[in-house]
Amino acid sequence: MARTPITTQVAIMGAGPAGLMLSHLLAGQGIDSVVLEIRSRQAIQETVRAGILEHGTVNLLVDSGVSDRVLREGDRHDGIELRFNGESHRIDFKELVGESVWLYPQTDVFMDFAARREADGGDVRYSVTDTSVHDLEGKPKVWFTDADGQDFELQADFLVGADGSRSHCRRRIPEAARTQYFHEYPFAWFGILAEAPRSSEELIYANSEHGFALISQRTENVQRMYFQCDPAERAEDWDDERIWAEFRKRVNGNGFELKEGPVLEKMVLPFRSFVHAPMRHGNLFLAGDAAHTVPPTGAKGLNLAINDVKLLFEGLEYFYGSGSTALLDSYSDRALDRVWKAQHFSYWMTSMLHTPTDADDFARARQLGELRSVVSSEHGRAYLAEAYTGWPGR
Numbered sequence: 349m350a351r352t353p354i355t356t357q358v359a360i361m362g363a364g365p366a367g368l369m370l371s372h373l374l375a376g377q378g379i380d381s382v383v384l385e386i387r388s389r390q391a392i393q394e395t396v397r398a399g400i401l402e403h404g405t406v407n408l409l410v411d412s413g414v415s416d417r418v419l420r421e422g423d424r425h426d427g428i429e430l431r432f433n434g435e436s437h438r439i440d441f442k443e444l445v446g447e448s449v450w451l452y453p454q455t456d457v458f459m460d461f462a463a464r465r466e467a468d469g470g471d472v473r474y475s476v477t478d479t480s481v482h483d484l485e486g487k488p489k490v491w492f493t494d495a496d497g498q499d500f501e502l503q504a505d506f507l508v509g510a511d512g513s514r515s516h517c518r519r520r521i522p523e524a525a526r527t528q529y530f531h532e533y534p535f536a537w538f539g540i541l542a543e544a545p546r547s548s549e550e551l552i553y554a555n556s557e558h559g560f561a562l563i564s565q566r567t568e569n570v571q572r573m574y575f576q577c578d579p580a581e582r583a584e585d586w587d588d589e590r591i592w593a594e595f596r597k598r599v600n601g602n603g604f605e606l607k608e609g610p611v612l613e614k615m616v617l618p619f620r621s622f623v624h625a626p627m628r629h630g631n632l633f634l635a636g637d638a639a640h641t642v643p644p645t646g647a648k649g650l651n652l653a654i655n656d657v658k659l660l661f662e663g664l665e666y667f668y669g670s671g672s673t674a675l676l677d678s679y680s681d682r683a684l685d686r687v688w689k690a691q692h693f694s695y696w697m698t699s700m701l702h703t704p705t706d707a708d709d710f711a712r713a714r715q716l717g718e719l720r721s722v723v724s725s726e727h728g729r730a731y732l733a734e735a736y737t738g739w740p741g742r
């Protein structure tokens with residue numbers, strides 16, 4: 349059967365926060381887009397993701413009219429605690445750099461975007477299948493089958509690959525036209541959602557000789573926590589008692605005791621560092637996890653994706669307003685500037701806070717020296733605070 353032809357200005361693969369944000373911003377300037385997503389809206393909504401938004405990300409959400417729910421239902425955090433050797437050290441973001449972050453899960457960010465695009469009549473098609481992309485160096489085309497089984501050919505001026513870490517778009521870029529950078533870590537995170545009251549008002553990033561743990565929150569009664577584990581670990585091998593015993597070893601002590609409760613969800617989350625450069629090939633532009641992934645320790649993944657989208661939007665808006673490709677041509681370099689800062693920060697936080705299983709006495713003592721050098725210096729604390737809350741310039 350023949351494919352039904354449709355045309356748009358910007359075809360966007362992926363209806364995660366990056367793809368939906370771009371579609372929303374473009375619509376505000378009268379620029380037409382179609383968003384295609386292979387997952388169902390329900391499936392995206394049910395995936396547990398990370399939760400920290402930089403102040404710049406929050407401003408974009410609110411100022412572009414997506415939603416102000418983050419301000420009403422999110423939690424502003426003015427600092428974090430670094431815990432090591434049984435003691436907590438507060439990094440006071442407000443005092444050090446005058447900024448904050450917001451705890452507001454990515455799932456909620458997605459729901460806000462999806463609702464806003466729907467209310468504005470945006471063309472977002474979930475549960476599409478058999479997608480393939482063509483003519484990246486000319487007028488890009490996407491072949492796909494929609495949720496009702498109808499075949500389409502979507503033609504656009506530009507194609508945006510915001511289709512996540514397993515990006516289909518990225519794989520269509522010839523090897524000779526790109527460089528890929530990888531770094532593997534001998535760690536993964538064991539993540540849980542637990543029914544328990546908050547143990548702390550702020551996030552605790554804990555280093556211990558038994559490994560790293562992160563105490564985060566979701567609601568009054570549900571908490572999100574992680575501990576460093578081997579990437580080969582299997583979640584089903586861990587019952588509640590074994591999980592809590594691991595957390596206790598890593599964070600309890602000196603008067604601090606984690607509040608425990610039934611584990612509602614558990615999962616092993618492997619991670620790595622990855623960058624694909626340049627973030628453009630012909631008329632294909634990559635954004636978010638499709639172009640780069642960071643270890644979760646610095647909470648940078650979603651924030652980087654939103655920064656990409658802001659830059660890409662500026663390039664597209666400038667092109668449709670003036671006919672000039674100047675800002676599209678510099679998109680990759682401008683986006684990668686922040687990507688590499690975030691790669692460094694995430695790598696640094698990961699190596700500073702995780703404990704390799706084969707760490708010898710020197711490695712352990714050096715790591716504690718590094719942690720002390722950060723928390724005891726205003727400059728050290730300020731570097732962490734600036735990177736965590738988001739570098740200026742957006």
Ligand code: DHB
Binds near residue numbers: 400551562565644645
């Ligand atoms: C959360 C996840 C992170 O990777 C992080 O650095 C902080 C918080 C979270 O899921 O709450």
